Amino acid sequence: MEETLRLIAQNTARAYQQNQGLQPNQYSTFKDFLDIKPPIFKEVEEPLQDDEWLNTIEHKFHLLRVTELMKAEYASHQLQGPIGIWWTHYLSTLSTGANVTWEQFKTAFRGHHIPPGLMRMKAAEFMKLTQGTKTLSEYMHEFNNLSRYVPKFVNTEEKKIESFKRGLGTKLMKTMENYRCATYNEFVSDALTQENQNNLHAAAKGHK
Known part of the structure; x- marks a missing residue:
């Protein structure tokens, strides 16, 4: 009986492997x-x-x-x-x-x-990056691209937020400087909302 059960188990396992398209050591x-x-x-x-x-x-x-x-x-x-x-x-x-x-x-x-010299050049670009005349979305895209070269500045949510905040334009910085968020994505989301409000306010003021 034990031998019969063992053979049944072996045949079942073999059939499963065949159905999965896998063979032992294949x-x-x-x-x-x-x-x-x-x-x-x-x-x-x-x-x-x-x-x-x-x-x-x-x-x-x-x-x-x-x-x-x-x-x-x-x-x-x-x-x-x-x-x-x-x-x-x-x-x-x-x-x-x-x-x-x-x-x-x-x-x-x-x-x-990925030579070290090139990595240092990219790290220098990151340190000099500012929003300038770019939209927040454009600035975020460059920030995310360059941040890959400086993991020590973005390896925690807090560090990433501070690094991102450092390059913000004057107007957004005034609003977001003391803003506290748990995650980088949350900070960026709130900054995008604030930028949109600033743009709406500027458009309404210009219309008046």
Whole structure:
């Protein structure tokens, strides 16, 4: 009876795996990888687009069954143009037959495409950023883009609010300077509302 029950359990588990399309020790093929439409990477305008591409590829890998070596191999096939040439040169510096893990791939990729000097330039842009003649939405867009380069200034809600507040235009700063919010999104939402009220007031005054 025990042997019969064991066989039934094994057959049930096997049938479930077949229905799910998975077999023991079966790994996803390169075709499986291409079927989930991983983005091709050729060139960038912003250095952190490299990081965004890596994050997207990693999310894609969550849908597959692949080893760390397969990740590096599959991802490298999505590198084209100047970045593809860089990868070929990188491989030529390794010993013959060397295997590259996904962590090694990411370290080399970030080290080449997101150099410290460029990160410092972007950080300087962030520190100089002000609203000026931009609308609050335009200022927010630039702030969010540049804040990725200075995590130490935006790694808490309080720091992010203070950094955002620092660059506000004079009129909004007068209203929002002592404003207290629990989250950055809440602060921005209230600032957008205040900007709209200021614009309505200015329009009504101009009409009179």
